[in-house]
Amino acid sequence: MTFNDRICGILLIVLAVAYGWGASQFPVPFGGSEAVGPETFPYLLSAVLVLSSLYMIVRPDPDNAWPWSRTGVELIIAVVVLLLYTALLQPLGFIISTTLAVGTLCWRMGATLAKAYMTGAAAGVVVFLVFNYALGLALPLGVLSFLEAG
Structure with missing residues (x-):
């Protein structure tokens, strides 16, 4: 095929x-x-x-x-999660959106809820810090905008 x-x-x-x-x-x-x-x-x-x-x-x-079986369903769920991630990036901000998206995808791959969302939170914070401070590229803070210096 x-x-x-x-x-x-x-x-x-x-x-x-x-x-x-x-x-x-x-x-x-x-x-x-x-x-x-x-x-x-x-x-x-x-x-x-x-x-x-x-x-x-x-x-x-x-x-x-x-993959029309369970794998196909998981692929559809992943696409929906990524579309929601894109839609929520501005209002919620990068860290929260990334935590939710990565956490959900890790959970769907078999991690426990706690480990999945801790991984998502770590990924969101680390990538945010790298982009904002190491690369100088601003990512949206969304509801966490109170953390902005200035």
Whole structure:
């Protein structure tokens, strides 16, 4: 069933192009001459997704049945979690949204609730600190905006 991989590859290329176009719509930073701007990481992700998708189209897996059993349900749940994550990123902020999304996905993969959400919280805080302080790229704080200095 190489047809499934090819359809998925084409859909992922469409997603990658839309993602790259969305990154091109970011406002230009003051001065505009920075080598690394807010669009750099999305551009890299978009390029990797295009290359991976092209590989799926050119060299599909010869035996890839769609997982309509429990695995298919888990994939649908993962997509719903990621869509909710995107919708809640601004209002709740990066740390809380990431805690909920990563925690839920870890739980669905078999971790206990406590371990899953502790992992989500650690991931949210660590990635937030790396982006805000090491990379200088601001992530939304949402309901935690009272933590902003200033």
